[in-house]
Amino acid sequence: MCVTGPGTIDAALTLAERGAILVTFGDMIRVPGSRLSLAEGRAQGADIRVCYSPLEALALAQEQPEREVVFLAIGFETTAAPIIGMLDRAVREGVGNLSLLTALKGVPPALAALIQDPECAIDAFLCPGHVSAIIGANAYQFLAKTHHIPCVVAGFEALDILHGIRSLLVQHIEGQARVENPYARVVRANGNPRVQALIRHYLHPEDVEWRGLGVIPGSGLALRPAFQDFDAAHRFGLQVTPGRVHPKCLCGDVLKGKIMPSRCSLFGRGCHPDHPVGPCMVSTEGACAAHYKYVSTEGATE
Amino acid sequence: MCLAIPMRVVAVHADGGGLAEVDGVKRLVTLTLVETPQVGDYVIIHAGFAIKKLDEDEARERLALFRQMAQAWTTSREGAE
């Protein structure tokens, strides 16, 4: 969500403006586009529906065959799974009025890009548990073997995270670099091969822009040409541009850990949780929103 | 992070769907993304889809470890107070 470019939001609003029903996860509703967020577009009459499961978009398309339904497909491999599960069903059932506006992304190429950035100076990765459930712990082997970076796959209980950080510290102190998987109750070395096969069948890697991080080679998951009828951009002849980001927004540097949120000149001055300028200020878990809540309100400094 | 929670499969339907349950809450879920789902399996649900089966032995082991850690924490706090 944080790394979805404003151009994707703009494209979604353009399709809604032309009469499509746009279906999105609730997470995207407040993310700023170049000029408007989806919530602001909805207030102007755009038909935007919030779903919990992508299957709701399929059901909507089947209920209203006279309307075009566009699903805003954002997320990493975890979320690609249900989205492709839905697409697979739509393809097999021959649904003709449903398409995806895709901004799906893969995690390993982004990690590879981050370690190439000398300013980041990354020592270790606490790897995302539910992404790993799909791609498998082995997907991080190249980081440990080739780049000597410790990787630990963590679950989401507080104790999972603490345990993960401890494992990373132990590796760091011992000068080791290996992939550990204490979240084995959910994650296997080879992940979920069934989902991987579906993703390979429908999607292929492409170079895409990450909000704040620039273009990362091979990090996007785009629909293969064989399924371009289900690609909203192709179907409606839409060019998805990077969009316009506020020139002073430093979310990219915050995401990379280069600066504390309060170093951004917009932080608390034009960008705050009620009126986010950058994506890190949108959800309560965003680095800027958390910093705003915990640090600025307690009067502490960095 | 990607929000996903463990639920127990209570029904498997012929169309790839099924019912999963946690704490008395049942949801219609899609089971097509996991191998041979069966009633009684624990699955990880993300956006209405089971994306992975939960390894019960691993989960039990981890839970026992967490309980030990929580116990140690409580004991150390009570000692401090």
Next chain:
Amino acid sequence: MWGRGGPAFPHTPTLLKGFIMDQERRVLLAHGGGGHLSRELIEREILPRFSNEILNALPDTAALTVPGTHILFTTDSFVVQPLFFPGGCIGDLAVHGTVNDLAVSGGRPLFLTLALILEEGLPWSTLRQVLEAVRRATTACGVSVVTGDTKVVRRGQCDGLYLNVSGLGMAWPGFQLSARSIRPGDAVLVSGTLGNHGMAVLVAREKLFLETALVSDSAPVHRLVEAMLPWTAEVRFMRDPTRGGASPPCCTRPPWAAVLPLRSRPCPWTPAAAAVAEMLGISLLHSPCEGRIMAVVAPEVTQAVLAAWRALPEGQGACRIGQAIAPVGRVSLHTTLGGHTLIDRPQGEMLPRIC
């Protein structure tokens, strides 16, 4: 790209008529969410225009001194969807909402107004069902509807029916309620489980394909307030955790500080409400209740108040959830690992999330 609408879909003969968006600021759904934007709307648009000493404190109920007596006066609008949900409907909800605002301000509810905004074409039977629910609730609360109003708007201009209910009550003598009077060591109490109403309505409204036995907690709380009359001097502060859930009472002005370990027994969540909240990525502390009280009381009356509450059916789940630590500061949640999470108001709408 903006402002000219773009070409029609090339592949779709079924195109509906498009429209063009502009840059004008408009009311968003989040302005009604009880969070920061709601507060901003009130502070920027309402207070400057209608400023007076009573309104400026932004009370849920105004305590008015009328020569000879001390009365309480409140108003609330009800737009819940669906109109009928497990555990209640818009009719009883409206009565409980207004009665509860009066009660937690230390009042005995007496009179209500009832204003109906109805959509053309609303089935007569629906109207009757709602009015019956209003009647039953007013009887149970011992209040009278003394004036009202009815408007009908064109089909499509409202969602079935909306209600506005104002209430007038008499202040019980003795209550001096203010977050300013909270002292370190005071106990934070709730009269029952938190968040059920919001989750029950969300499950009933959205197509979430969920099956739950969750019911709204919609109920009057005036008897719970009456049960506290023997200890009015020891009750510091009371709120009904409605819109925005338990978070607005925790983030009130003046600010107060407390830690809520939420490890008390009985736990203030029902497992089903907690499961739905976790599934959808929503905090139960942001989910509304419509039949609960959150109160801060002096530590020495904690057990007496809890016993008095538990003796009433609507107070069976009463428990102590935390302890005040300072007269100013923030309310925080104690996590199992000894960390603190600050309780904050919700950012607008309660929406299901995936990350």
